[in-house]
Amino acid sequence: MESVDLIYKGIFILVIFGITLLIATYSTYFERKIAAFIQDRVGPNRAGPFGLLQPLADAGKLFFKEEFIPAKANKALFIIGPGIAMLVATMSSAVIPFGDMLIVGGREIWLQAIDVNIGVLYVFGIVSLGVYGLMIGGWASNNKFSLLGAIRAASQNISYELAMGLSLIAVLMMTGSLSLREIAEQQQGFNWNIWYQPLGFIIFLVCAFAETNRTPFDLPESEAELIGGYHTEYGSMKLGMYLFAEYINIFVVSAVMSTLYFGAYNFPFMENLRSAISDPVLANNVVTMVGVAVMFAKIFAFIFFFMWVRWTLPRFRYDQLMKLGWQILIPLAILNMVLTGGAILLKDYLF
Protein backbone atom coordinates (compact mmCIF):
# COMPACT_ATOMS: atom_id res chain seq x y z
CA MET A 1 0.00 0.00 0.00
CA GLU A 2 1.25 3.46 -0.82
CA SER A 3 1.92 5.90 1.96
CA VAL A 4 -0.74 8.26 0.56
CA ASP A 5 -3.27 5.49 0.94
CA LEU A 6 -2.13 4.88 4.50
CA ILE A 7 -2.56 8.55 5.35
CA TYR A 8 -5.99 8.56 3.77
CA LYS A 9 -6.95 5.40 5.68
CA GLY A 10 -5.73 6.93 8.93
CA ILE A 11 -7.78 10.07 8.35
CA PHE A 12 -10.82 8.05 7.40
CA ILE A 13 -10.55 5.86 10.50
CA LEU A 14 -10.33 8.97 12.68
CA VAL A 15 -13.33 10.51 10.92
CA ILE A 16 -15.39 7.35 11.37
CA PHE A 17 -14.34 7.19 15.02
CA GLY A 18 -15.35 10.82 15.49
CA ILE A 19 -18.68 10.35 13.74
CA THR A 20 -19.41 7.27 15.81
CA LEU A 21 -18.72 9.11 19.05
CA LEU A 22 -20.66 12.18 17.91
CA ILE A 23 -23.69 10.16 16.94
CA ALA A 24 -23.56 8.22 20.19
CA THR A 25 -23.32 11.49 22.13
CA TYR A 26 -26.29 12.98 20.40
CA SER A 27 -28.21 9.72 20.67
CA THR A 28 -28.41 10.38 24.40
CA TYR A 29 -29.91 13.78 23.64
CA PHE A 30 -32.36 12.41 21.10
CA GLU A 31 -33.29 9.56 23.39
CA ARG A 32 -34.36 12.07 26.01
CA LYS A 33 -36.06 14.28 23.47
CA ILE A 34 -37.98 11.40 21.88
CA ALA A 35 -38.97 10.04 25.27
CA ALA A 36 -40.25 13.47 26.20
CA PHE A 37 -42.22 13.90 22.99
CA ILE A 38 -43.82 10.48 23.32
CA GLN A 39 -44.79 11.33 26.89
CA ASP A 40 -46.19 14.77 25.92
CA ARG A 41 -43.29 16.60 27.52
CA VAL A 42 -40.73 19.00 26.08
CA GLY A 43 -37.46 17.37 27.14
CA PRO A 44 -34.07 19.02 27.67
CA ASN A 45 -34.24 22.62 26.45
CA ARG A 46 -32.12 24.63 28.89
CA ALA A 47 -28.49 23.92 27.94
CA GLY A 48 -27.88 25.83 24.74
CA PRO A 49 -30.42 26.33 21.95
CA PHE A 50 -33.03 23.53 22.11
CA GLY A 51 -30.89 21.94 24.84
CA LEU A 52 -28.28 20.93 22.27
CA LEU A 53 -25.45 21.23 24.81
CA GLN A 54 -27.18 18.78 27.12
CA PRO A 55 -24.83 15.86 26.27
CA LEU A 56 -21.87 18.04 27.27
CA ALA A 57 -23.56 18.94 30.53
CA ASP A 58 -24.31 15.26 31.17
CA ALA A 59 -20.69 14.33 30.49
CA GLY A 60 -19.50 17.12 32.77
CA LYS A 61 -21.75 15.88 35.52
CA LEU A 62 -20.51 12.31 35.13
CA PHE A 63 -16.86 13.41 35.22
CA PHE A 64 -17.33 15.36 38.43
CA LYS A 65 -19.15 12.59 40.25
CA GLU A 66 -17.39 10.52 42.88
CA GLU A 67 -15.22 7.74 41.50
CA PHE A 68 -16.23 4.82 43.70
CA ILE A 69 -14.82 1.29 43.79
CA PRO A 70 -16.36 -1.16 46.28
CA ALA A 71 -13.90 -2.39 48.97
CA LYS A 72 -14.06 -6.08 48.05
CA ALA A 73 -14.24 -5.54 44.31
CA ASN A 74 -11.56 -6.79 41.95
CA LYS A 75 -10.04 -3.42 41.24
CA ALA A 76 -8.28 -4.15 37.96
CA LEU A 77 -11.23 -5.93 36.39
CA PHE A 78 -13.62 -3.32 37.76
CA ILE A 79 -11.77 -0.65 35.80
CA ILE A 80 -11.18 -2.80 32.72
CA GLY A 81 -14.88 -3.75 32.35
CA PRO A 82 -16.24 -0.47 30.99
CA GLY A 83 -13.07 -0.04 28.95
CA ILE A 84 -13.69 -3.32 27.14
CA ALA A 85 -17.31 -2.43 26.53
CA MET A 86 -16.27 0.89 25.01
CA LEU A 87 -13.33 -0.49 23.00
CA VAL A 88 -15.34 -3.29 21.48
CA ALA A 89 -18.22 -0.98 20.63
CA THR A 90 -16.02 1.48 18.77
CA MET A 91 -14.15 -1.25 16.85
CA SER A 92 -17.03 -2.70 14.91
CA SER A 93 -17.81 0.28 12.68
CA ALA A 94 -14.50 -0.24 10.85
CA VAL A 95 -15.81 -2.57 8.16
CA ILE A 96 -19.06 -0.78 7.39
CA PRO A 97 -19.16 0.83 3.95
CA PHE A 98 -20.58 4.30 4.51
CA GLY A 99 -20.53 5.10 0.86
CA ASP A 100 -19.34 4.05 -2.56
CA MET A 101 -16.21 5.42 -4.23
CA LEU A 102 -15.17 9.05 -4.55
CA ILE A 103 -12.80 10.16 -7.31
CA VAL A 104 -10.58 12.99 -6.09
CA GLY A 105 -7.73 14.08 -8.37
CA GLY A 106 -7.85 10.83 -10.32
CA ARG A 107 -7.51 8.78 -7.14
CA GLU A 108 -10.22 6.34 -6.14
CA ILE A 109 -11.22 6.75 -2.51
CA TRP A 110 -13.43 4.08 -1.03
CA LEU A 111 -15.58 5.28 1.83
CA GLN A 112 -14.87 2.34 4.09
CA ALA A 113 -12.14 2.05 6.71
CA ILE A 114 -11.17 -1.57 6.05
CA ASP A 115 -12.50 -3.65 3.19
CA VAL A 116 -12.09 -7.23 4.37
CA ASN A 117 -13.73 -10.15 2.65
CA ILE A 118 -15.05 -11.46 5.98
CA GLY A 119 -16.73 -8.20 7.06
CA VAL A 120 -19.86 -9.79 8.46
CA LEU A 121 -17.84 -12.30 10.48
CA TYR A 122 -15.69 -9.48 11.83
CA VAL A 123 -18.74 -7.53 13.00
CA PHE A 124 -20.24 -10.58 14.64
CA GLY A 125 -16.97 -11.54 16.27
CA ILE A 126 -16.43 -8.08 17.70
CA VAL A 127 -20.03 -7.60 18.81
CA SER A 128 -20.04 -10.91 20.66
CA LEU A 129 -16.91 -9.80 22.50
CA GLY A 130 -18.94 -6.92 23.92
CA VAL A 131 -20.51 -9.24 26.45
CA TYR A 132 -17.11 -9.58 28.12
CA GLY A 133 -17.35 -5.97 29.18
CA LEU A 134 -20.67 -6.57 30.92
CA MET A 135 -19.61 -9.93 32.33
CA ILE A 136 -16.33 -8.64 33.76
CA GLY A 137 -18.05 -5.57 35.16
CA GLY A 138 -20.71 -7.66 36.86
CA TRP A 139 -18.20 -10.15 38.21
CA ALA A 140 -15.68 -7.62 39.47
CA SER A 141 -18.33 -5.67 41.40
CA ASN A 142 -18.54 -8.51 43.95
CA ASN A 143 -22.27 -7.97 44.25
CA LYS A 144 -24.77 -10.73 43.69
CA PHE A 145 -27.20 -8.50 41.83
CA SER A 146 -24.50 -7.29 39.50
CA LEU A 147 -23.42 -10.86 38.90
CA LEU A 148 -27.00 -11.91 38.16
CA GLY A 149 -27.34 -9.04 35.74
CA ALA A 150 -24.09 -9.99 34.06
CA ILE A 151 -25.13 -13.63 33.75
CA ARG A 152 -28.43 -12.55 32.28
CA ALA A 153 -26.63 -10.35 29.80
CA ALA A 154 -24.27 -13.16 28.82
CA SER A 155 -26.94 -15.81 28.37
CA GLN A 156 -29.20 -13.40 26.52
CA ASN A 157 -26.45 -12.34 24.15
CA ILE A 158 -25.43 -15.92 23.43
CA SER A 159 -29.02 -17.05 22.85
CA TYR A 160 -29.88 -14.23 20.51
CA GLU A 161 -26.59 -14.31 18.68
CA LEU A 162 -27.54 -17.80 17.48
CA ALA A 163 -30.81 -16.68 15.95
CA MET A 164 -29.13 -13.58 14.56
CA GLY A 165 -26.44 -15.61 12.86
CA LEU A 166 -28.96 -18.07 11.47
CA SER A 167 -31.16 -15.32 10.06
CA LEU A 168 -28.10 -13.77 8.50
CA ILE A 169 -27.09 -17.00 6.77
CA ALA A 170 -30.12 -16.69 4.50
CA VAL A 171 -28.78 -13.32 3.30
CA LEU A 172 -25.32 -14.80 2.83
CA MET A 173 -26.81 -17.64 0.78
CA MET A 174 -28.38 -15.09 -1.53
CA THR A 175 -25.37 -12.84 -1.88
CA GLY A 176 -22.68 -15.49 -1.71
CA SER A 177 -20.26 -13.18 0.03
CA LEU A 178 -19.20 -12.20 3.54
CA SER A 179 -17.87 -8.85 2.46
CA LEU A 180 -20.15 -6.02 3.50
CA ARG A 181 -19.07 -3.98 0.48
CA GLU A 182 -20.06 -6.74 -1.93
CA ILE A 183 -23.38 -7.19 -0.15
CA ALA A 184 -23.97 -3.46 -0.46
CA GLU A 185 -23.02 -3.42 -4.13
CA GLN A 186 -25.41 -6.24 -4.94
CA GLN A 187 -28.32 -4.19 -3.69
CA GLN A 188 -27.89 -1.69 -6.52
CA GLY A 189 -30.70 0.85 -6.84
CA PHE A 190 -33.85 -0.41 -5.23
CA ASN A 191 -32.92 -4.09 -5.28
CA TRP A 192 -32.74 -4.28 -1.49
CA ASN A 193 -32.48 -7.50 0.49
CA ILE A 194 -35.53 -6.61 2.59
CA TRP A 195 -37.77 -7.49 -0.38
CA TYR A 196 -36.36 -11.02 -0.46
CA GLN A 197 -35.81 -11.54 3.26
CA PRO A 198 -38.69 -9.96 5.21
CA LEU A 199 -38.84 -12.77 7.77
CA GLY A 200 -35.08 -12.83 8.11
CA PHE A 201 -35.08 -9.09 8.67
CA ILE A 202 -37.68 -9.28 11.44
CA ILE A 203 -35.67 -12.00 13.19
CA PHE A 204 -32.51 -9.96 12.76
CA LEU A 205 -34.22 -6.86 14.10
CA VAL A 206 -35.52 -8.60 17.21
CA CYS A 207 -32.10 -10.10 17.84
CA ALA A 208 -30.48 -6.72 17.33
CA PHE A 209 -32.65 -5.33 20.09
CA ALA A 210 -31.58 -8.16 22.37
CA GLU A 211 -27.91 -7.81 21.41
CA THR A 212 -27.80 -4.13 22.26
CA ASN A 213 -29.67 -4.75 25.53
CA ARG A 214 -32.43 -2.37 24.57
CA THR A 215 -36.01 -2.49 25.72
CA PRO A 216 -37.95 -4.82 25.54
CA PHE A 217 -34.84 -6.95 26.11
CA ASP A 218 -32.95 -4.79 28.61
CA LEU A 219 -33.04 -7.46 31.29
CA PRO A 220 -29.42 -7.09 32.40
CA GLU A 221 -30.31 -3.74 33.95
CA SER A 222 -33.88 -4.34 35.06
CA GLU A 223 -33.96 -1.92 37.95
CA ALA A 224 -36.98 -3.43 39.66
CA GLU A 225 -35.40 -6.74 40.53
CA LEU A 226 -31.67 -6.22 39.99
CA ILE A 227 -31.32 -2.55 41.01
CA GLY A 228 -29.12 -1.75 38.04
CA GLY A 229 -27.90 -5.11 36.82
CA TYR A 230 -24.27 -5.40 35.88
CA HIS A 231 -23.59 -1.71 36.49
CA THR A 232 -25.14 -1.49 39.97
CA GLU A 233 -21.80 -0.66 41.61
CA TYR A 234 -20.63 1.69 38.91
CA GLY A 235 -20.75 5.43 39.19
CA SER A 236 -19.20 8.44 37.55
CA MET A 237 -17.73 8.10 34.06
CA LYS A 238 -17.33 4.32 34.35
CA LEU A 239 -21.09 4.07 34.35
CA GLY A 240 -21.09 6.67 31.60
CA MET A 241 -18.83 4.43 29.51
CA TYR A 242 -21.24 1.52 29.82
CA LEU A 243 -24.20 3.65 28.82
CA PHE A 244 -22.20 5.27 26.05
CA ALA A 245 -21.11 1.88 24.71
CA GLU A 246 -24.78 0.95 24.46
CA TYR A 247 -25.45 3.94 22.22
CA ILE A 248 -22.44 3.15 20.06
CA ASN A 249 -23.74 -0.39 19.70
CA ILE A 250 -27.08 0.97 18.58
CA PHE A 251 -25.37 3.06 15.93
CA VAL A 252 -23.30 0.10 14.72
CA VAL A 253 -26.20 -2.31 14.62
CA SER A 254 -28.29 0.28 12.77
CA ALA A 255 -25.51 0.64 10.23
CA VAL A 256 -25.23 -3.14 9.87
CA MET A 257 -28.97 -3.51 9.37
CA SER A 258 -29.01 -0.72 6.78
CA THR A 259 -26.16 -2.41 4.95
CA LEU A 260 -27.48 -5.94 5.05
CA TYR A 261 -31.17 -5.38 4.42
CA PHE A 262 -31.85 -1.80 3.38
CA GLY A 263 -29.42 -1.39 0.53
CA ALA A 264 -26.67 0.51 2.36
CA TYR A 265 -25.82 3.60 0.29
CA ASN A 266 -28.04 2.58 -2.62
CA PHE A 267 -31.17 4.52 -3.36
CA PRO A 268 -33.89 4.32 -6.02
CA PHE A 269 -33.22 6.00 -9.39
CA MET A 270 -29.49 6.05 -8.70
CA GLU A 271 -28.62 5.31 -12.34
CA ASN A 272 -31.01 8.01 -13.59
CA LEU A 273 -29.13 10.52 -11.46
CA ARG A 274 -25.80 9.21 -12.72
CA SER A 275 -26.79 9.48 -16.38
CA ALA A 276 -28.33 12.92 -15.86
CA ILE A 277 -24.88 14.42 -15.24
CA SER A 278 -22.65 14.46 -18.31
CA ASP A 279 -19.21 14.55 -16.64
CA PRO A 280 -18.57 10.96 -15.44
CA VAL A 281 -16.27 11.92 -12.54
CA LEU A 282 -18.69 14.53 -11.25
CA ALA A 283 -21.60 12.14 -11.75
CA ASN A 284 -19.84 9.47 -9.72
CA ASN A 285 -19.00 11.89 -6.93
CA VAL A 286 -22.52 13.33 -6.75
CA VAL A 287 -24.07 9.87 -6.65
CA THR A 288 -21.62 8.80 -3.93
CA MET A 289 -22.29 11.84 -1.77
CA VAL A 290 -26.06 11.38 -2.09
CA GLY A 291 -25.44 7.74 -1.22
CA VAL A 292 -23.61 8.69 1.96
CA ALA A 293 -26.50 10.96 2.94
CA VAL A 294 -28.96 8.15 2.22
CA MET A 295 -26.90 5.72 4.29
CA PHE A 296 -26.92 8.07 7.26
CA ALA A 297 -30.62 8.74 6.82
CA LYS A 298 -31.25 5.00 7.04
CA ILE A 299 -29.03 4.72 10.12
CA PHE A 300 -30.86 7.60 11.83
CA ALA A 301 -34.20 6.06 10.96
CA PHE A 302 -33.12 2.85 12.68
CA ILE A 303 -31.79 4.72 15.71
CA PHE A 304 -35.12 6.52 15.95
CA PHE A 305 -36.89 3.17 15.68
CA PHE A 306 -34.82 1.78 18.56
CA MET A 307 -35.86 4.69 20.75
CA TRP A 308 -39.45 4.63 19.59
CA VAL A 309 -39.72 0.97 20.59
CA ARG A 310 -38.04 1.65 23.91
CA TRP A 311 -40.73 4.12 24.92
CA THR A 312 -43.54 1.89 23.71
CA LEU A 313 -42.95 -1.64 24.89
CA PRO A 314 -42.64 -3.02 28.41
CA ARG A 315 -39.80 -5.33 29.35
CA PHE A 316 -39.99 -9.08 28.76
CA ARG A 317 -39.97 -11.52 31.63
CA TYR A 318 -36.78 -13.55 31.68
CA ASP A 319 -38.33 -16.92 30.90
CA GLN A 320 -40.35 -15.31 28.09
CA LEU A 321 -37.16 -13.86 26.72
CA MET A 322 -35.43 -17.23 26.67
CA LYS A 323 -38.50 -18.93 25.23
CA LEU A 324 -38.74 -16.38 22.45
CA GLY A 325 -35.09 -16.79 21.61
CA TRP A 326 -34.77 -20.55 21.63
CA GLN A 327 -38.24 -21.84 20.81
CA ILE A 328 -39.46 -19.25 18.33
CA LEU A 329 -36.68 -17.24 16.73
CA ILE A 330 -34.18 -20.05 16.14
CA PRO A 331 -36.73 -22.41 14.49
CA LEU A 332 -38.05 -19.49 12.46
CA ALA A 333 -34.56 -18.61 11.35
CA ILE A 334 -33.91 -22.19 10.31
CA LEU A 335 -37.21 -22.24 8.42
CA ASN A 336 -36.20 -19.03 6.68
CA MET A 337 -32.91 -20.65 5.72
CA VAL A 338 -34.66 -23.69 4.27
CA LEU A 339 -37.11 -21.51 2.35
CA THR A 340 -34.30 -19.36 0.97
CA GLY A 341 -32.33 -22.42 -0.06
CA GLY A 342 -35.38 -23.88 -1.78
CA ALA A 343 -36.03 -20.61 -3.58
CA ILE A 344 -32.45 -20.42 -4.80
CA LEU A 345 -32.57 -24.00 -6.09
CA LEU A 346 -35.92 -23.37 -7.74
CA LYS A 347 -34.56 -20.28 -9.45
CA ASP A 348 -31.55 -22.20 -10.77
CA TYR A 349 -33.83 -24.98 -11.99
CA LEU A 350 -36.34 -22.71 -13.74
CA PHE A 351 -34.00 -20.20 -15.36
Place this chain on the structure above:
Amino acid sequence: MEPLSNRSKKVQKREMTFAERAYLPAIAQGLGITLKHFFKKKATINYPEQTRERSDIWRGLHVLKRDENGAERCTACGLCAVACPAEAITMIAGERKAGEEHLYREEKYAVTYEINMLRCIFCGMCEEACPKAAIFLQDDKLAPARYERDEFIYGKDRLVEPLKTTETK
Protein backbone atom coordinates in the same frame (compact mmCIF):
# COMPACT_ATOMS: atom_id res chain seq x y z
CA MET B 1 -75.40 -14.04 45.77
CA GLU B 2 -77.07 -10.91 44.54
CA PRO B 3 -74.74 -8.92 42.29
CA LEU B 4 -73.95 -5.44 43.66
CA SER B 5 -74.19 -3.84 40.28
CA ASN B 6 -75.12 -4.94 36.81
CA ARG B 7 -71.64 -4.15 35.52
CA SER B 8 -70.01 -7.49 36.30
CA LYS B 9 -68.86 -9.44 33.27
CA LYS B 10 -68.25 -13.09 32.94
CA VAL B 11 -64.56 -13.60 32.29
CA GLN B 12 -63.83 -15.92 29.46
CA LYS B 13 -60.39 -17.22 28.78
CA ARG B 14 -60.19 -18.06 25.13
CA GLU B 15 -57.21 -19.17 23.13
CA MET B 16 -55.31 -16.31 21.54
CA THR B 17 -55.51 -16.13 17.78
CA PHE B 18 -52.37 -16.46 15.71
CA ALA B 19 -52.21 -12.72 15.10
CA GLU B 20 -52.33 -12.12 18.85
CA ARG B 21 -49.72 -14.74 19.60
CA ALA B 22 -47.38 -13.33 16.98
CA TYR B 23 -47.10 -10.08 19.02
CA LEU B 24 -46.07 -8.04 16.01
CA PRO B 25 -49.51 -6.61 15.11
CA ALA B 26 -50.00 -5.56 18.71
CA ILE B 27 -46.54 -4.03 18.77
CA ALA B 28 -47.29 -2.11 15.60
CA GLN B 29 -50.50 -0.84 17.17
CA GLY B 30 -48.61 0.27 20.26
CA LEU B 31 -46.01 2.02 18.16
CA GLY B 32 -48.81 3.86 16.41
CA ILE B 33 -50.19 5.05 19.71
CA THR B 34 -46.86 6.37 20.92
CA LEU B 35 -46.18 8.04 17.60
CA LYS B 36 -49.50 9.87 17.87
CA HIS B 37 -48.36 11.23 21.23
CA PHE B 38 -45.21 12.45 19.53
CA PHE B 39 -47.24 15.15 17.79
CA LYS B 40 -49.66 15.97 20.59
CA LYS B 41 -49.77 19.23 22.48
CA LYS B 42 -47.25 19.25 25.32
CA ALA B 43 -48.43 19.57 28.88
CA THR B 44 -45.23 21.31 29.99
CA ILE B 45 -45.22 24.89 31.29
CA ASN B 46 -41.71 26.35 30.91
CA TYR B 47 -41.71 27.82 34.39
CA PRO B 48 -39.55 30.91 34.59
CA GLU B 49 -40.74 32.16 31.20
CA GLN B 50 -44.34 31.01 31.50
CA THR B 51 -46.27 30.87 34.72
CA ARG B 52 -49.24 28.74 35.30
CA GLU B 53 -52.60 30.49 35.27
CA ARG B 54 -54.30 30.27 38.62
CA SER B 55 -57.99 30.27 39.33
CA ASP B 56 -59.57 33.60 40.26
CA ILE B 57 -60.52 32.29 43.68
CA TRP B 58 -57.08 30.81 44.36
CA ARG B 59 -55.75 31.98 47.74
CA GLY B 60 -52.10 32.90 47.86
CA LEU B 61 -49.85 35.30 49.73
CA HIS B 62 -51.55 37.81 52.03
CA VAL B 63 -51.55 41.53 51.45
CA LEU B 64 -52.50 44.38 53.82
CA LYS B 65 -54.37 46.92 51.76
CA ARG B 66 -54.19 50.68 51.79
CA ASP B 67 -57.14 52.94 51.16
CA GLU B 68 -57.53 55.35 48.27
CA ASN B 69 -55.37 57.96 50.06
CA GLY B 70 -52.58 55.53 50.75
CA ALA B 71 -53.29 55.06 54.46
CA GLU B 72 -53.26 51.59 55.97
CA ARG B 73 -56.74 50.19 56.41
CA CYS B 74 -55.88 47.80 59.26
CA THR B 75 -57.05 48.96 62.69
CA ALA B 76 -55.52 46.06 64.61
CA CYS B 77 -58.91 44.88 65.83
CA GLY B 78 -57.59 41.33 66.01
CA LEU B 79 -60.62 39.69 64.41
CA CYS B 80 -58.43 38.04 61.81
CA ALA B 81 -56.24 36.56 64.54
CA VAL B 82 -59.32 35.26 66.31
CA ALA B 83 -60.74 33.82 63.11
CA CYS B 84 -57.48 32.15 62.16
CA PRO B 85 -57.84 28.41 62.80
CA ALA B 86 -54.08 27.88 62.59
CA GLU B 87 -53.29 30.78 64.92
CA ALA B 88 -50.79 32.14 62.46
CA ILE B 89 -51.56 35.85 62.91
CA THR B 90 -50.23 38.01 65.76
CA MET B 91 -50.28 41.76 66.11
CA ILE B 92 -49.58 44.59 68.52
CA ALA B 93 -51.93 47.58 68.41
CA GLY B 94 -50.84 51.19 68.81
CA GLU B 95 -52.46 54.65 68.96
CA ARG B 96 -52.15 57.02 66.06
CA LYS B 97 -50.27 60.23 66.91
CA ALA B 98 -51.20 63.62 65.55
CA GLY B 99 -49.74 64.17 62.12
CA GLU B 100 -49.92 60.50 61.18
CA GLU B 101 -53.39 60.75 59.61
CA HIS B 102 -51.97 60.13 56.16
CA LEU B 103 -50.37 56.89 57.37
CA TYR B 104 -53.21 55.18 59.23
CA ARG B 105 -56.86 55.40 58.50
CA GLU B 106 -58.25 55.04 62.05
CA GLU B 107 -57.00 56.11 65.48
CA LYS B 108 -55.82 52.61 66.22
CA TYR B 109 -53.35 50.81 64.01
CA ALA B 110 -51.10 47.73 63.97
CA VAL B 111 -47.58 48.51 65.20
CA THR B 112 -46.52 44.99 64.26
CA TYR B 113 -48.52 42.56 62.23
CA GLU B 114 -47.00 39.13 61.65
CA ILE B 115 -48.20 36.06 59.80
CA ASN B 116 -46.35 32.81 60.22
CA MET B 117 -46.46 31.25 56.76
CA LEU B 118 -45.44 27.87 58.15
CA ARG B 119 -48.65 27.78 60.14
CA CYS B 120 -50.94 29.49 57.69
CA ILE B 121 -53.26 27.12 55.85
CA PHE B 122 -54.47 29.74 53.35
CA CYS B 123 -58.10 29.15 54.32
CA GLY B 124 -59.09 32.78 53.80
CA MET B 125 -60.91 33.14 57.12
CA CYS B 126 -58.91 36.29 57.96
CA GLU B 127 -60.13 37.81 54.72
CA GLU B 128 -63.71 37.00 55.66
CA ALA B 129 -63.37 38.20 59.25
CA CYS B 130 -61.82 41.57 58.45
CA PRO B 131 -64.39 44.39 58.91
CA LYS B 132 -62.14 47.00 57.27
CA ALA B 133 -61.38 45.09 54.05
CA ALA B 134 -57.71 45.33 54.98
CA ILE B 135 -56.40 41.80 54.51
CA PHE B 136 -56.69 39.82 51.32
CA LEU B 137 -55.14 36.66 49.94
CA GLN B 138 -53.81 37.46 46.49
CA ASP B 139 -54.62 35.17 43.59
CA ASP B 140 -51.34 35.68 41.74
CA LYS B 141 -48.61 35.37 44.38
CA LEU B 142 -47.48 32.50 46.54
CA ALA B 143 -45.30 32.45 49.63
CA PRO B 144 -41.93 31.41 48.16
CA ALA B 145 -39.69 28.69 49.59
CA ARG B 146 -36.97 29.78 52.01
CA TYR B 147 -34.03 28.17 53.71
CA GLU B 148 -34.55 29.60 57.24
CA ARG B 149 -37.58 29.13 59.43
CA ASP B 150 -37.71 32.75 60.69
CA GLU B 151 -37.86 33.95 57.12
CA PHE B 152 -41.37 32.54 56.98
CA ILE B 153 -42.65 35.01 59.56
CA TYR B 154 -43.90 37.83 57.40
CA GLY B 155 -43.96 41.25 59.05
CA LYS B 156 -45.56 44.46 57.89
CA ASP B 157 -42.59 45.17 55.65
CA ARG B 158 -43.56 42.26 53.43
CA LEU B 159 -47.32 42.33 53.90
CA VAL B 160 -48.38 45.94 53.46
CA GLU B 161 -49.18 46.91 49.92
CA PRO B 162 -46.53 49.26 48.55
CA LEU B 163 -47.58 52.85 47.88
CA LYS B 164 -48.68 53.39 44.34
CA THR B 165 -46.14 55.99 43.33
CA THR B 166 -47.25 56.04 39.72
CA GLU B 167 -50.77 57.17 40.56
CA THR B 168 -49.79 60.17 42.69
CA LYS B 169 -47.85 61.77 39.88
